[in-house]
Amino acid sequence: MHLKSLVKEPLLHFLAIGAALFLLFEFAGSGSGSTSNRIVITPGQIEYLATAYAKTWQRPPGEAELKNLIDEWVREEIAVREAMANGLDRDDTVIRRRLRQKIEFLAEDSAELAPPTEQEMQAWLTAHSEALRVEPRVALRQVYLNRQRRGAAAQADASAILAKLNAAGPAARIDQLGDATMLPQEFDLAPLPDLDRVFGAGFARRIEALSPGSWAGPIESSYGLHLVLVRERVDGAMPSLASVRPLIERELIADRRKKQLAAMYERLLAKYTVVVESRAPASAASGAAKGGS
Numbered sequence: 001m002h003l004k005s006l007v008k009e010p011l012l013h014f015l016a017i018g019a020a021l022f023l024l025f026e027f028a029g030s031g032s033g034s035t036s037n038r039i040v041i042t043p044g045q046i047e048y049l050a051t052a053y054a055k056t057w058q059r060p061p062g063e064a065e066l067k068n069l070i071d072e073w074v075r076e077e078i079a080v081r082e083a084m085a086n087g088l089d090r091d092d093t094v095i096r097r098r099l100r101q102k103i104e105f106l107a108e109d110s111a112e113l114a115p116p117t118e119q120e121m122q123a124w125l126t127a128h129s130e131a132l133r134v135e136p137r138v139a140l141r142q143v144y145l146n147r148q149r150r151g152a153a154a155q156a157d158a159s160a161i162l163a164k165l166n167a168a169g170p171a172a173r174i175d176q177l178g179d180a181t182m183l184p185q186e187f188d189l190a191p192l193p194d195l196d197r198v199f200g201a202g203f204a205r206r207i208e209a210l211s212p213g214s215w216a217g218p219i220e221s222s223y224g225l226h227l228v229l230v231r232e233r234v235d236g237a238m239p240s241l242a243s244v245r246p247l248i249e250r251e252l253i254a255d256r257r258k259k260q261l262a263a264m265y266e267r268l269l270a271k272y273t274v275v276v277e278s279r280a281p282a283s284a285a286s287g288a289a290k291g292g293s
Contacts, residue, residue: 039077041070041073053069104264121248122241125241125248133238134236135192136191136234138190138204138232138234139189140207140230141170142185142226144185144224144225145157147225148224158225158227161178162215162216162227165177165215165229166215170213172215178227181223199221200222200223203219212233214230215228
């Protein structure tokens with residue numbers, strides 16, 4: 001992003017205003033004195049108001065509309081200052097959270113200015129190789145035989161059907177063979193654990209040794225017998241950097257943000273003395289409440 005376009009970016013104006021409000025709130029809460037009664041609307045603020053209006057209404061504001069926007073901004077500024085002068089901002093959870101969000105936006109924004117380098121992304125991929133590893137996948141066709149229905153003839157039936165399938169080859173019609181089942185006859189390329197979820201535990205292991213392109217079996221599952229053709233097998237492998245680049249960029253930027261926030265709070269903490277007072281024991285607190293009643 002060029003410097004000129006960055007200066008015109010509404011989000012940058014929002015963050016700058018947020019930082020100014022944070023400092024204003026901190027100054028007011030420290031009892032260092034009252035804020036100025038002077039309100040200045042800068043060209044940058046006017047540009048921000050006009051840009052926000054144009055984004056909402058798909059057109060720039062007219063002269064009267066821009067004046068109304070400025071008038072509303074002034075009223076809001078007056079309300080904020082008066083509320084702070086009267087201490088209405090103190091101990092307000094919503095305001096505290098919004099101020100924290102704004103100061104963290106400033107710290108996080110700098111984490112995204114420079115994109116991760118090729119070396120950073122490759123190092124991240126190496127460090128997380130096992131988590132990103134692509135599992136082996138298999139695609140298959142299968143003919144199901146119900147062992148209970150066929151009884152003692154199940155094995156002989158399987159051998160007879162397997163001979164027909166081998167004669168017809170990989171493209172054999174299978175819709176009229178075997179027994180009715182809810183199991184899929186065609187199983188597209190999927191990780192081995194998916195096979196176990198569909199056909200039962202251990203099924204994927206039983207077909208690992210099968211060569212693609214030939215009918216084999218019968219293979220036993222928790223449902224019965226299966227004549228199986230492995231259509232395609234893809235070995236497990238590490239992904240290339242190009243295939244997971246967006247994921248790695250997001251993870252690296254998120255890690256930068258986290259470190260940026262931690263460093264910011266570490267610096268700011270050095271300015272403060274933090275005292276954590278001990279809570280009164282539950283029995284003592286209960287006794288004090290009874291004595292005061």
